[in-house]
Amino acid sequence: MSSEQPQLPLILEPDTLAAHLDDPHLLIVDVPLKAESYRDGHVPGACFLDYRQLLAGSGEVPNDVPSPAALSELFSALGLTPETHVVAYDDEGGGWAGRLLWTLELIGHARCSYLNGGIHAWRADGHPLETTPNTPAPSDYQAEYLNPGVQIRREELLERLGSRDLAIWDARSDAEYRGLKGDNRKLGHLPGAVNFDWLEVMDSQRDLRLRDYAELVAELEARGITPDKEIVTHCQSHHRSGLTWLAARALGYDKVRAYPGSWKEWGNRDDTPVEH
Structure with a gap:
């Protein structure tokens, strides 16, 4: 197991992720449309993220960007650090995973990948699943809109x-x-x-x-x-x-x-x- 940070592409194939599951720098995040998708079987080591935590607001616009304080709380709970490489996926072809990666781009966290095809491709390629939930060790991540132009x-x-x-x-x-x-x-x-x-x-x-x-x-x-x-x-x-x-x-x-x-x-x- 290497202590070096993984050099992973933005679009990550299941076989490549499977070869890096033990990497301590990886944070694998399952952000499904349906919560039962995570319970039914997820990538080993993946933690669950409720997509609603990527949204803020109320009334007619309940889908705006959370405040830096809210994002600090969210990403601290996920255990994010500046050295972490995030791999995001979902159960529907990339909508919520993309929103997560876009949010990370907004706060200037560039070490990110999308598991191409999400859980569907992972399953279809015959990779192992686990049903035990994972709780990451929390961090103290201070989020700011470092890249507001996104x-x-x-x-x-x-x-x-x-x-x-x-x-x-x-x-x-x-x-x-x-x-x-x-x-x-x-x-x-x-x-x-x-x-x-x-x-x-x-x-x-x-x-x-x-x-x-x-x-x-x-x-x-x-x-x-x-x-x-x-x-x-x-x-x-x-x-x-x-x-x-x-x-x-x-x-x-x-x-x-x-x-x-x-x-x-x-x-x-x-x-x-x-x-x-």
Whole structure:
């Protein structure tokens, strides 16, 4: 067992993680949509994170970013240290895992990976599971928004609508995008936004891993989402767009941001323009 920090890629295959399970620098976090997924069997050593701890707010926007104090408490409970390499995964193809990695990016914690395909790929590849919960040794982690540019707020989006150097990636379904479905006061999409459903980013034939990178790049470029632009991605609550933010990062797009308020905020205000 090496005492050196693992040099692991952003997108981590199950076989590679399996070879590093004993590494003391690893913190494996299971952040499932359904809590029973963790109880039914998780990656050995993984600890459970309730995805609701990645959200803050109330009323019409219950999905904003937690305060630095709340994130300090959360990541201290998880035992995070500056030397920790976090491996995140979930049970649904990367939404909540992506939101966790985005939150870590926001506080400047760069040592992160996503287990490609999450628990589905881990199981399908025949790797061992455990059902005993793991409780990490707590740390004293002081979180700050060291990388605030990874998020974009409503006010800046309003100012920059129509900018040629901005591409808005709406990760919701086609029906939500076109205003045919939704539970907001206003239905539709941000002016100029393009739609690429998060479900189209994952490969259902390969246990919900990310799709072939060349295919994804071609699909994005066909929609005008190109590396020369700043990319902003969102969904209804910055859950599905956790995956699309992560995918854009994996594809090498440097200027990727997410709008945590997402349509929950935009679609429930009087001062936000909407297209159908």
